[in-house]
Amino acid sequence: MTTTPASAPAQDDDFLRLDQQICFSLNAAARAFGGLYRVVLKDLGLTYPQYLVMLVLWEHGGLPVKKVGEHLRLDSGTLSPLLKRLETAGLVRRERSARDERSVTVELTDEGAALRERALRVPRRIAAATGFELAEIEDLRSRLDRLTGTLDAAALEETPACE
Amino acid sequence: MTTTPASAPAQDDDFLRLDQQICFSLNAAARAFGGLYRVVLKDLGLTYPQYLVMLVLWEHGGLPVKKVGEHLRLDSGTLSPLLKRLETAGLVRRERSARDERSVTVELTDEGAALRERALRVPRRIAAATGFELAEIEDLRSRLDRLTGTLDAAALEETPACE
DNA sequence: CACAATTAAATTGTGCACAACTGAATGACG
DNA sequence: CGTCATTCAGTTGTGCACAATTTAATTGTG
Known part of the structure; x- marks a missing residue:
């Protein structure tokens, strides 16, 4: 064959x-x-990963880069340039934390906070476009999350440094 | 809140x-x-997208870049540099088609064909790592494919140039 | 045949993901 | 107190995805 x-x-x-x-x-x-x-x-004016960062900030307010990364499973190698672009766009502000100089806190600017109003219509359009019932989406999501958990664990086991 | x-x-x-x-x-x-x-x-020595290209070539033999792209939903902007890397690695060969000078045919080298033997063990390891039954994987796959189809259609409708 | 429209591949430019590394600050421990 | 390991953000380098453009070859049509 x-x-x-x-x-x-x-x-x-x-x-x-x-x-x-x-x-x-x-x-x-x-x-x-x-x-x-x-x-x-x-x-x-957002890409999808930038939108995810804004979602986190809209929900939780100002956060250290580290925390943003934990919510989205992203590291500073991805977040640093992305946040720099959001800062250039005037949506966020980055400030070294006073109590821990290693940490950088990401804050929404007024413009960034205001953008939330316009973002409210996004989820409906996306949900409608899937053509799925809410229950089916929920089901799919839980299967995917279970899969992700299993795969992460498996990748750790397969890694040479695990023995 | x-x-x-x-x-x-x-x-x-x-x-x-x-x-x-x-x-x-x-x-x-x-x-x-x-x-x-x-x-x-x-x-x-393969990335996942490179592995996908090799899967297509192992299954179908030599193909024009266009056909490879149709199998994987990728355009030449992605495939050209990827194929160049596979060529540098000695796994494929690219040749201008004689009957249509616009087309470039991607062929496996002996080394590329031989790599298939070593790739045979990959799927089992992946399948095992998912921790899913075959039936559940099949079910998940069909849901995802349906979702992809709906989303593609929706994106077309949302595009300004559609009317 | 000539010429416009189409097609295939490549190139350019932007942005994301991730590994590996750097540098600075912090914390733990002897 | 000093040293050493850890932590956090950023940088560098590689590779992928995709939009937009370019170039060359082909096809369709008058």
């Missing part, structure tokens, strides 16, 4: 195909969401 | 939270898969 002779049992080929489809479907769905958010967030 | 007073009804806040969780859960799961594949694919 392919380049290899009969050395590999059919099961391996089946797995190969299946395995592609799980993670690939996941990636495809994430990228499809990205395309939709790109359109919807365009007039807010 | 947050920075805004009672001007926004509670529903909007709920949506805001929910909306984050659907796409966010999706992204988180995709990134968790990425972390696992990074570990598992390390000794093959």
